[in-house]
Amino acid sequence: EVLPLLLEDVPLTTRQVMWFQLDGAPAQFACTVRQFLNTNYTHWIGRRGTVSWPPRSPDLTPLNFYLWGYTKQKVYSVVIKTRDQLLERITIAADKIRQNHVKIQRTQ
Incomplete structure (x- = not known):
């Protein structure tokens, strides 16, 4: 989905x-x-x-070094009580990753 x-x-x-x-x-x-x-x-x-x-x-582990830890930190930085709150926090974390990735791409 x-x-x-x-x-x-x-x-x-x-x-x-x-x-x-x-x-x-x-x-x-x-x-x-x-x-x-x-x-x-x-x-x-x-x-x-x-x-x-x-x-x-070993080619799979780069996701473990950054993406999952970063996402978990951003998602669970506040107490989540509902599914909607969880989805909202995941979306916010994904947006921040996208924004940072665009910045990195533009500087390279």
Whole structure:
């Protein structure tokens, strides 16, 4: 449900060459997730994906060094009591990552 919303701001030309890298979490291995990716995206790396990815691959860990820790810190910096609050905090964290990424891209 969330992926299409996150990709709305990504230009179509970028989405067409974009690769998805899944980290092997059980939820990402669900049939519905794999069917969605196979139907909508030709390039994805993960268990039973278009490109297989070995478990605990060192290429997966960069997400653990920055993205997940940063997101968790931003999301849980306040007490969350409802699902809507959780979704709002995740959206805010994702927006900050996008803004910072754009700044980095412009300076390079």
